Amino acid sequence: MRVIIALVVGLLAGSLGGIKVYQSLSAGKEVPHAVMWMMGYHMGELGDAIKGDQCSPAMVSAHIDTLARVAADIEPVFLPIGDDLDALFVDHADALQASIESMRSATGTGCEALAAARKTASEACKGCHRDFR
Structure with a gap:
């Protein structure tokens, strides 16, 4: 009976320890994932519109404004990367922010202009993901 109790206690302690290790290893990934999720959501909503x-x-406008605010958070959330890649990342972030401003400028001019500006923003996203995923 003692062996069974010791085994159960050991399994519980091991599983709790494993959970803590997992939480420690994944700590700090929530914000970057949230930033990417928000960007994807609002780009999708613009695409649907x-x-x-x-x-x-x-x-x-609300989607473009949110994209602009979230894009402004990209550098503080992801930098520093290291390995002399920070400058390349900043270039991608700047291209994204410029393309979002193009979307803001295209607001009210019709779907065709907005679609072209959104495509530029999407290409900025893809370029960064190509280099940093």
Whole structure:
């Protein structure tokens, strides 16, 4: 009976220790994942608005504003990377921010202009993901 109790206690202690190790190893990844999730969500919402031909400022401005705010957080969240890659990352972040400003400028000019600006932003995202994923 003692052996069974010791075994159960050992398994519980081991599993709790394993959970703590996992939490320690994954700590700090939540914010970068949240930033990418927010970018993806709002880019998707803009894509849906464009597909639905609903590109009025009332429909898209909030998404573009949120993209701009989240894009401003990319550098503080992901840098420093090290290995002399910080400058390349900053270039990608700057390209993304410029493309979001292009989307802001395209607001109110119709879905075609917004779609072109969104495509540029999407390409900026893909370029960074290609180099840093």
